[in-house]
Amino acid sequence: MKKLFVILLALSLLTAYAVPVNAVELSGQCGENVTWRLEGSIVYISGTGPMYDYSEQNPSPFAGRMGATKYFIEEGVTSIGDYAFASNTSAGQQITIAGSVTEVGHKAFNHIYGYVTFLGSAPTFAED
16 A cells, blocks of 8 residues: 555656646747747747858757757748758658748758748749
8 A cells, every 4th residue: 555655646746747848949049130939840930131041060950850840931031041941851841931031041951851832932042
């Protein structure tokens, strides 16, 4: 009986302090006036102006992050930085880009295995 009580007490303490994985929200800067946030499996990129440029050695903080499968670049963001999504190697990812984006940086979508949708006119892409 004493063992059962100890086990039940331990289980109740574990569940009392458990934090659901979906409750964790990660976020940060990805431009002077542009931020990103992870909600579940979706990354939202919002703000005004251009995103920062990244490289293979310095990848963006949100690319390939924790199983994200959808990315929304919201209205107000004007450009996508170099290598911004280059580390996304999971199949089936979806990136939706607002009409305010007019420029896409060098190799911004390098190694993307998914769909990129532009909600406005196609932006200008940097040349290799």
